[in-house]
Amino acid sequence: MIDRGIAWGLLGPREAEAVWPRHILNSAAVRELVPEGTTVVDVGSGAGLPGIPLALSRSDLEVVLLEPLLRRVTFLQGVIDELGLAPRVTVCRGRAEEHGVRYGAVLSRAVAPLARLIGWCAPLRSDDGQLLAMKGSSADREITEARPVLAEHDLTAQVITVGGDAAGATATVVRMVPRQMR
Numbered sequence: 001m002i003d004r005g006i007a008w009g010l011l012g013p014r015e016a017e018a019v020w021p022r023h024i025l026n027s028a029a030v031r032e033l034v035p036e037g038t039t040v041v042d043v044g045s046g047a048g049l050p051g052i053p054l055a056l057s058r059s060d061l062e063v064v065l066l067e068p069l070l071r072r073v074t075f076l077q078g079v080i081d082e083l084g085l086a087p088r089v090t091v092c093r094g095r096a097e098e099h100g101v102r103y104g105a106v107l108s109r110a111v112a113p114l115a116r117l118i119g120w121c122a123p124l125r126s127d128d129g130q131l132l133a134m135k136g137s138s139a140d141r142e143i144t145e146a147r148p149v150l151a152e153h154d155l156t157a158q159v160i161t162v163g164g165d166a167a168g169a170t171a172t173v174v175r176m177v178p179r180q181m182r
C-alpha cells in the first residue's frame, strides 16, 4: 500500500519510513475524540488520512472520504475495495464548500488554514456535531487568527493532544463546538 502511495505520487519516496508514526498512527490518534456510532466526513482526504486509519480503528463509525481530485478519488476507491471497507466507508468526489451534507464529526488534516477551513466545514456539522481539525504547532496561532470566523459561526475552539499510548504517536487537534455545547 505504501509502494502504491509513492507510485501514485501521494507520498514522497523519502516518507516511506515515517509513514507509520507520522501519518497512520498520527491519524488514528484522533479516534479518542469521535463520539460512538457517529457519521464522519474526512474533508480533503488525499491518500485517506485521517479517514482510513480512523475507520480501521473504529468499526462503529460511518466515514465519508471527501476529495475533489479525480486521481485521488480513484486511489481511495481502490483502498476501500482492497480493505473491504464498503459500505461503511465511501469516497465522494467534491469540495467541502459545495458538499451540503451534515455529519456528527467533520474531520480534516493538513487541508487549509483554520480560518478558511471553518468557513468550509461549519455548514457540514450536524446540530450536535463538532469540527476536528488536525494541526501541528501552529494550532494556537491559527485559533487566534480564526477568532472572527469562529464568532461568526458561534463556535468555540480548544486544542487537545491525543494519542501517546503504547504506539507512541500523538496528534494535536483543534476541537470546535457551539458555545453552548462546551
Ligand SMILES: C[S@@+](CC[C@H](N)C(=O)[O-])C[C@H]1O[C@@H](n2cnc3c(N)ncnc32)[C@H](O)[C@@H]1O
Pocket: 043, 044, 045, 046, 047, 048, 049, 050, 066, 067, 068, 069, 072, 094, 095, 096, 097, 108, 109, 110, 111, 120
Ligand atoms: C495537503 S493534502 C492533505 C491530505 C490528507 N488529509 C493528509 O493529511 O495527508 C490536502 C487535500 O485537500 C484537498 N482539498 C483542497 N481543497 C479542498 C476543498 N475545498 N474541499 C475538500 N478538499 C480539498 C486536496 O485535493 C488535497 O487532497
